[in-house]
Amino acid sequence: DAGVIQSPRHEVTEMGQEVTLRCKPISGHDYLFWYRQTMMRGLELLIYFNNNVPIDDSGMPEDRFSAKMPNASFSTLKIQPSEPRDSAVYFCASSSQPGTGVIYGYTFGSGTRLTVV
Amino acid sequence: GENVEQHPSTLSVQEGDSAVIKCTYSDSASNYFPWYKQELGKGPQLIIDIRSNVGEKKDQRIAVTLNKTAKHFSLHITETQPEDSAVYFCAATRNFGNEKLTFGTGTRLTIIP
Numbered sequence: 001d002a003g004v005i006q007s008p009r010h011e012v013t014e015m016g017q018e019v020t021l022r023c024k025p026i027s028g029h030d031y032l033f034w035y036r037q038t039m040m041r042g043l044e045l046l047i048y049f050n051n052n053v054p055i056d057d058s059g060m061p062e063d064r065f066s067a068k069m070p071n072a073s074f075s076t077l078k079i080q081p082s083e084p085r086d087s088a089v090y091f092c093a094s095s096s097q098p099g100t101g102v103i104y105g106y107t108f109g110s111g112t113r114l115t116v117v
Numbered sequence: 118g119e120n121v122e123q124h125p126s127t128l129s130v131q132e133g134d135s136a137v138i139k140c141t142y143s144d145s146a147s148n149y150f151p152w153y154k155q156e157l158g159k160g161p162q163l164i165i166d167i168r169s170n171v172g173e174k175k176d177q178r179i180a181v182t183l184n185k186t187a188k189h190f191s192l193h194i195t196e197t198q199p200e201d202s203a204v205y206f207c208a209a210t211r212n213f214g215n216e217k218l219t220f221g222t223g224t225r226l227t228i229i230p
Contacts, residue, residue, distance in 0.1 A: 004160075033217060043161070043206065043220040056217065091160050097213070105151065106218060108160035 004109035006092050012115045018080040021112045024073055025094030033106070034067055034077050035091040043091070049075065082116045089113050119144040121209050123221025131229050136194045138224045140207035143188070149213035150190045152181060153206045155223075161206055165192070168213065194226075202228045 005024040013019050025032050033048040047057040052069045060067070064083070069075040079086055095106040120143040130136045142150075148169035153161035167174045167181045167190065174181050180193040194201055204225050208218040 042222050045217045048217055093160075105163055105166065105213075107163070108153075110158075110160045 004092055004094050004107050006090075006109035006112050008112060009110065010113045010115075012117065013082055015083055015116055016081045017116075018078065019082045019086075019114060019116075021077040021090050021092075021114070023075045023077070023092030023109060025075070025092070026096075026107055027073065029094035029096045029107075030072075031095045032069060032075050033093040033095070034075070035093065035108075037089045037091060037111070046077070046090075079114075082114075084116045087114055087116050119147060119209055119211075119219040121207060121219050121221045123207050123224060125224060126222065127225045127227070129227045129229055130197055132197055132199060134197055136197055136201070136226055136228075138192045138205055138207070138226070139189065140191070140209075140221050141187075141189050142209040142219075144209070144211065145185075145188065146211050147209040149210050150181070150183060151208050151218070152179075152192050153208065153220075155204045155206065157203075164205075197228045199228050199230055202226060 007022045030051050034046040035043050036046055037043050046059045047067045048055055049069045065079055067077045089111045091108050091111045093106050093108045121140055123140045128136055151166035152164050154164045155161045165176050165179050165181050167183050169185055172183055178195045183190045204223045206223050207221040210216050210218050
């Protein structure tokens with residue numbers, strides 16, 4: 001497996017525009033997490049899914065943020081409209097329980113560096 | 118909710134010496150404690166983890182110790198090498214594999230050649 005795959009790696013957009021970040025989890029992992037990393041706040045959880053169902057979205061900062069997981073192999077995080085304070089690195093991670101025959105534990109993607117100007 | 122504190126925030130050690138990073142957690146129900154290494158421009162990578170039924174775990178030059186009573190856990194790197202330079206994060210969770218991780222604030226480790 002190629003690991004957790006995120007796209008794009010870098011995104012520069014103008015304030016007010018819609019931004020969509022994408023994630024492909026490790027095959028067989030049934031949990032998917034979206035984290036945001038900034039110097040000021042460190043790594044903070046935005047939302048996580050289990051079997052494609054959102055479990056906890058209490059970390060989503062505002063209604064401008066939304067996340068979906070239409071199937072087990074794909075998730076999106078959308079920001080509409082984007083603002084300069086949304087600039088950060090966004091990570092996707094996936095996990096499974098041990099003994100399920102797949103890589104266990106939390107595995108992170110390489111992240112998407114978002115810059116809103 | 119869980120709160121994880123990590124110290125120090127920066128650490129510089131001479132190549133070949135040992136490095137120790139310490140974390141404390143608040144939720145006595147937490148039972149899984151991974152450590153991640155993050156290199157510049159990359160995502161956090163799991164380097165070692167420990168579960169609450171074990172007091173110590175070692176993998177080559179890296180070891181983690183856990184004191185459940187005191188709610189402390191530590192990362193030990195021996196015989197440090199330049200490639201160990203990175204930011205290290207500790208984390209904690211109640212349910213291994215199926216619940217969110219709460220991260221510490223990170224330690225920037227610099228190995229001086």
